Amino acid sequence: MSNLLTMTGKELRSHFVSPIAYAVMAFFLVLSGFFFATAVLFSQDSSLRYVFSDMSILLLLIVPLITMRLVAEEKKSGTIELLLTAPLRDGEVVLGKFLAALVFLGVMLAVTGYYALLIWIFGKPDWGAIISGYLGTMLLGAAYLSLGLFTSSLTQNQIIAGALGFALLMLFFLISWVADFTGPQFSGVVRYLGFTDHFDDFTKGVIDLKDAVFYISVVAVSLLLTVRVLESRRWK
Amino acid sequence: MPKWIDDLSLPAGFVGLLLVAGAIAYYFLESDFGWTVGVLAALGLLLLGLFIYGNSVAIRRRVGARQLRYGTNAVVMVAALFGVLTLVNLFLVRNTVRWDLTAAGEFTLSSQSLRALENVKEPVKVIGFFSTGDASEQKAKDLLKQYANKSDKISYEFVDPDVKPTEVLKYGLGGPGTLVFLRGARRQDATSLDESSITSAIIRVTADKPIKVAFLTGHGEKSLDIADNSGYRQVKVLLEQNNYQLDTINLTTSPTLTTDYALVVVAGPRSSLLEKEKEAMKGYLDAGGRLLVMGDPRLDTDVNELISKWGVEIGAGVVLDPRMAAAGDMGIVVVQNYLWSAVTKDMNGLQTLFPYATNVTKKVPAPAGIWYDTLLESSDAGWVEMDKETPRFDAGVDIKGPVSMGVAVTDQASPEPGSQPSAVTKDRPRLVVFGDSDFVANGFIGMGANADLFLNAVNWLAQSEQEIQIKPKPPIQRSMTLSNGQKNFMLVTTVGLLPFMVLVVAGVVGWRTGSFSPLAPLRLLARLFRRTPWSGGS
Numbered sequence: 001m002s003n004l005l006t007m008t009g010k011e012l013r014s015h016f017v018s019p020i021a022y023a024v025m026a027f028f029l030v031l032s033g034f035f036f037a038t039a040v041l042f043s044q045d046s047s048l049r050y051v052f053s054d055m056s057i058l059l060l061l062i063v064p065l066i067t068m069r070l071v072a073e074e075k076k077s078g079t080i081e082l083l084l085t086a087p088l089r090d091g092e093v094v095l096g097k098f099l100a101a102l103v104f105l106g107v108m109l110a111v112t113g114y115y116a117l118l119i120w121i122f123g124k125p126d127w128g129a130i131i132s133g134y135l136g137t138m139l140l141g142a143a144y145l146s147l148g149l150f151t152s153s154l155t156q157n158q159i160i161a162g163a164l165g166f167a168l169l170m171l172f173f174l175i176s177w178v179a180d181f182t183g184p185q186f187s188g189v190v191r192y193l194g195f196t197d198h199f200d201d202f203t204k205g206v207i208d209l210k211d212a213v214f215y216i217s218v219v220a221v222s223l224l225l226t227v228r229v230l231e232s233r234r235w236k
Numbered sequence: 237m238p239k240w241i242d243d244l245s246l247p248a249g250f251v252g253l254l255l256v257a258g259a260i261a262y263y264f265l266e267s268d269f270g271w272t273v274g275v276l277a278a279l280g281l282l283l284l285g286l287f288i289y290g291n292s293v294a295i296r297r298r299v300g301a302r303q304l305r306y307g308t309n310a311v312v313m314v315a316a317l318f319g320v321l322t323l324v325n326l327f328l329v330r331n332t333v334r335w336d337l338t339a340a341g342e343f344t345l346s347s348q349s350l351r352a353l354e355n356v357k358e359p360v361k362v363i364g365f366f367s368t369g370d371a372s373e374q375k376a377k378d379l380l381k382q383y384a385n386k387s388d389k390i391s392y393e394f395v396d397p398d399v400k401p402t403e404v405l406k407y408g409l410g411g412p413g414t415l416v417f418l419r420g421a422r423r424q425d426a427t428s429l430d431e432s433s434i435t436s437a438i439i440r441v442t443a444d445k446p447i448k449v450a451f452l453t454g455h456g457e458k459s460l461d462i463a464d465n466s467g468y469r470q471v472k473v474l475l476e477q478n479n480y481q482l483d484t485i486n487l488t489t490s491p492t493l494t495t496d497y498a499l500v501v502v503a504g505p506r507s508s509l510l511e512k513e514k515e516a517m518k519g520y521l522d523a524g525g526r527l528l529v530m531g532d533p534r535l536d537t538d539v540n541e542l543i544s545k546w547g548v549e550i551g552a553g554v555v556l557d558p559r560m561a562a563a564g565d566m567g568i569v570v571v572q573n574y575l576w577s578a579v580t581k582d583m584n585g586l587q588t589l590f591p592y593a594t595n596v597t598k599k600v601p602a603p604a605g606i607w608y609d610t611l612l613e614s615s616d617a618g619w620v621e622m623d624k625e626t627p628r629f630d631a632g633v634d635i636k637g638p639v640s641m642g643v644a645v646t647d648q649a650s651p652e653p654g655s656q657p658s659a660v661t662k663d664r665p666r667l668v669v670f671g672d673s674d675f676v677a678n679g680f681i682g683m684g685a686n687a688d689l690f691l692n693a694v695n696w697l698a699q700s701e702q703e704i705q706i707k708p709k710p711p712i713q714r715s716m717t718l719s720n721g722q723k724n725f726m727l728v729t730t731v732g733l734l735p736f737m738v739l740v741v742a743g744v745v746g747w748r749t750g751s752f753s754p755l756a757p758l759r760l761l762a763r764l765f766r767r768t769p770w771s772g773g774s
Contacts, residue, residue: 022742033730128337
């Protein structure tokens with residue numbers, strides 16, 4: 001446990017002493033602020049439902065920027081060998097990197113709490129819907145991060161890792177579009193694999209255990225795959 | 237290993253791959269996992285197995301024994317986790333738990349709706365017809381999702397009438413914004429997007445028997461069989477499409493009227509009812525019957541006697557409205573003023589045409605336990621013309637607008653006069669009175685939203701006890717009224733100030749730790765924007 005905390009702390013520090021993290025955060029805030037302003041000022045509705053929906057798309061672009069360097073950079077610089085030979089289990093390395101990225105995402109989303117503050121000052125928001133919206137965004141973001149971490153473990157080139165991560169996230173994001181063409185036997189399964197259908201209820205103010213477990217399942221499988229990929233260096 | 241396997245393994249692998257690809261292609265083309273796909277896939281996999289077996293030595297040499305062992309272990313572990321998680325997800329699809337965190341429980345179905353869903357034994361398919369960009373489509377989706385989550389018998393899909401106009405013609409719809417509920421050959425439409433309307437539609441489409449409606453005859457009422465402009469043939473088609481069974485009754489020959497009939501319609505009588513007919517109607521209403529009366533001006537009937545107990549009266553004059561005249565005839569009134577009621581709640585923005593209607597008045601104050609909803613009015617430029625000769629407003633003689641042309645009555649009181657109103661309307665009469673019977677005659681029913689208004693009135697009157705008990709959720713007001721200054725403040729602080737603060741923090745961190753230049757994030761952002769395709773930079 002202490003190894004995991006040490007690993008998470010180290011990774012977290014590397015996030016926050018990097019100019020990239022702040023640039024990514026500022027980039028995210030400019031765009032999400034724009035979406036908030038257009039959605040709320042246009043509808044004059046004290047709800048963040050459509051802002052959360054926009055954030056789910058925005059994170060498709062942002063998360064690969066966060067995750068692309070996590071393992072690929074260490075592979076490129078050779079520090080991954082040091083990590084893997086240190087008295088740390090591979091699982092702790094992967095989980096530490098994932099948790100640190102999740103905390104970074106949490107901080108980024110916490111800053112957008114300012115939007116909730118604004119609609120509270122000028123309107124009458126439904127706090128239940130806001131809480132479930134943030135919970136859903138964190139779960140969706142966790143699934144994105146885990147897939148991004150996995151693609152980062154596949155290569156030592158950060159650009160390839162980012163592009164691969166973006167492609168994989170897009171695939172999960174859009175897969176439900178093809179559900180109707182896959183026949184009655186598989187359309188339900190394909191639609192279930194899509195990220196969007198599980199996210200909608202959270203933005204409305206409804207927490208569905210099925211949706212939360214789906215995102216956690218994606219995280220679990222992706223992290224296990226990442227651990228196995230790192231382990232595979234020792235098989236040769 | 238036999239030599240024939242060694243010889244055949246390569247072609248077998250090639251053919252196997254082709255067969256598997258063919259099975260996948262066939263499945264996507266036919267959208268059916270039939271025996272053809274099954275046989276192709278099985279044969280393909282068998283041949284691929286033969287290829288792997290035939291080349292097992294080469295594979296092991298290429299991959300390495302250690303790598304193969306660890307690799308297999310890894311695959312087994314991932315497959316095991318995947319299997320467990322698949323089972324957990326499958327279990328939750330059927331047995332999930334939902335928490336509605338909204339303050340008013342906006343996404344929680346009432347116990348009445350849940351009870352109605354328990355009685356759904358056969359699949360009910362709902363088709364929503366909404367144009368792209370229609371804001372109410374999201375509301376319909378939110379509602380239907382709740383029903384589909386609670387019952388695997390409910391499924392739904394949405395059709396854009398502009399993209400698939402043939403579907404609109406197939407279901408004979410007037411326009412977008414309609415939900416069509418289908419159970420086998422049975423169909424029920426809902427145009428209101430609220431829980432009570434959707435549950436009502438489900439109850440009606442799954443009911444074993446259609447709802448019986450009686451049309452009174454014998455006094456020159458509009459006929460359901462006449463197809464000319466003055467007849468009610470289209471009313472018959474409309475109501476039968478919506479699961480109503482229409483009977484015509486003549487109380488002179490058989491003066492019994494039971495509450496087997498959910499509703500009695502009196503459409504434009506031109507002569508008076510006999511005493512025994514009035515008695516039969518009174519007995520029916522006292523037993524909780526529902527009545528739709530459509531009267532016309534200047535007719536010598538005593539139809540008002542049927543409804544006077546509830547303080548409603550059909551007038552004698554003709555409503556004229558120069559501001560809302562259709563085709564230059566101020567006797568054909570275009571109505572756009574609907575007051576909020578269960579009948580007219582979705583009529584805003586729609587217009588109806590009332591040809592030569594009369595006014596409907598209500599008693600002020602209302603008798604104990606009686607609740608009135610004025611349904612629609614002429615514009616304030618309209619009036620009730622009492623004089624047959626001069627179509628001009630005469631103060632003191634004519635009645636000034638806005639003129640009410642329809643009233644809904646809910647009797648909440650027990651039959652004894654003077655008793656307190658009850659909250660429950662079980663077995664209590666309901667009435668809708670229109671000052672016109674021609675607005676749904678064949679010549680007018682297709683104009684504007686006349687059919688919608690009529691069907692809404694019939695649906696409200698014919699509601700069963702179970703349907704009545706679903707109380708509409710109060711609308712939640714979450715809109716903000718923002719001044720231009722407040723809007724600018726929001727825009728500037730969210731798009732500008734907040735990201736700027738992050739860059740300031742970055743600058744401080746960079747300066748304090750010395751790990752990067754305080755301006756590094758800014759340079760990175762500038763580089764990012766300079767590289768965007770729209771900026772024209774390289």
